[in-house]
Amino acid sequence: MARFNECKRAIFTSIVRATFLIKHGNKYIPVQLADVAYFSFEDKVTYINTVDSRRHILDHTLDELERMLDPGQFFRLNRQYIASLSAITSVHHYFNGKLKVYVKPDIESGITVSRERANPLKKWLDQ
Numbered sequence: 001m002a003r004f005n006e007c008k009r010a011i012f013t014s015i016v017r018a019t020f021l022i023k024h025g026n027k028y029i030p031v032q033l034a035d036v037a038y039f040s041f042e043d044k045v046t047y048i049n050t051v052d053s054r055r056h057i058l059d060h061t062l063d064e065l066e067r068m069l070d071p072g073q074f075f076r077l078n079r080q081y082i083a084s085l086s087a088i089t090s091v092h093h094y095f096n097g098k099l100k101v102y103v104k105p106d107i108e109s110g111i112t113v114s115r116e117r118a119n120p121l122k123k124w125l126d127q
Contacts, residue, residue, distance in 0.1 A: 016070045020048060022056040031056065033073075037087035038103055039065050041080045051087065053105040075124050077101055081111050091125065 020036075022029045037051045039062060046058045046065070060068070066076050076082050087103045094100045097115035099122075113121055 017068045020058065022048065022058065024056065029056070033069075036084055037105055038081055038083040039074075049105060051105070072127065075121060076117075077111050077113050077121070078117070083111070085125075088125070091121070 016033075018033050020031045020033070022031050031048060031050060035050045035052070036048055038049050039058070040047045040049060041062050046060055046062060048056050048058045050056075058065075062076070062079070062082055065082055066074075069082065073085050074082050075085070083101065083103055087105075088101055089104050090102045092100045092102070092110070094112060097118055099113040099118045100110040101113055101121070102110045
């Protein structure tokens with residue numbers, strides 16, 4: 001099992017992004033992955049949300065991002081959010097086996113996680 005984890009880590013470190021280059025007007029701004037709190041998808045637009053509450057449009061889908069990100073650091077909560085481990089502040093039981101995840105910067109209503117993704121999320125958080 002240890003050998004498998006070493007191989008998995010080697011594969012992910014070769015494809016994991018460290019920086020996203022964000023177009024901002026006539027210039028480009030590098031955003032370090034360590035500064036990313038979560039990625040969101042709203043009104044057919046993908047956003048990168050940073051720990052200092054900045055929000056930028058990103059030219060990738062969440063499916064593409066999910067393949068680019070380290071699965072040890074980022075988790076696909078639902079169809080609209082991928083969150084960083086460090087951005088999750090609390091997880092609450094919701095109803096019917098679902099979870100409600102709260103992140104920083106704050107999303108007031110929280111993020112609902114389906115019953116199917118609830119157990120994988122709890123295991124991921126307990127790593």
